[in-house]
Amino acid sequence: MSDLKKEAESLHKAATALRKVSHHTIKPLHEFKAESDDLGALGKLGSLLGATEDIREGMHTLAKLTKQLDEEWQAEAKLMGDVSDAFDLLDILLAAAAQAKKG
Structure with a gap:
């Protein structure tokens, strides 16, 4: 097997694995975005600190960045x-050229 063929494989x-990443992040990202609109879990702490809107904005920004990363x-x-694909094609062309020189 040629080096180009190995590199192409x-x-x-790697490309196939990278394409699958979003399958693992879609649901958690959706849930995270939904939670950023319901910050009731912060209770009085969020109200006392006046941080609710800052936290919500930070969560929206993080969700947006995660989507951009995906x-x-x-x-x-x-x-x-x-x-x-280009490596595969180049490998075929090089093999054909080598064959043509032989025969």
């Missing part, structure tokens, strides 16, 4: 898949 596996991972996975 490795990139393909989007970045998906873009990285696509790029890795494209590079893997």
Whole structure:
């Protein structure tokens, strides 16, 4: 097996794994966002400190950043898949060129 083929397989596996990350984060992120709108659990502490709105804003920001991170991972996975496909094609072309020289 050529080095390009090995590299392509490795990139393909990594891209596949990276694409699956969002499957594990969708539900927790949704629950986290829902909780940021219901900060009753802070009770009097939140009211006394006047921190409820700051906490809510921080939670919304964290949820937004997590979503952006997931989007970045998906873009990285696509790029890795494209590079893997390019390596596969290059490997085929190099093998064909080598075969043509022999025969």
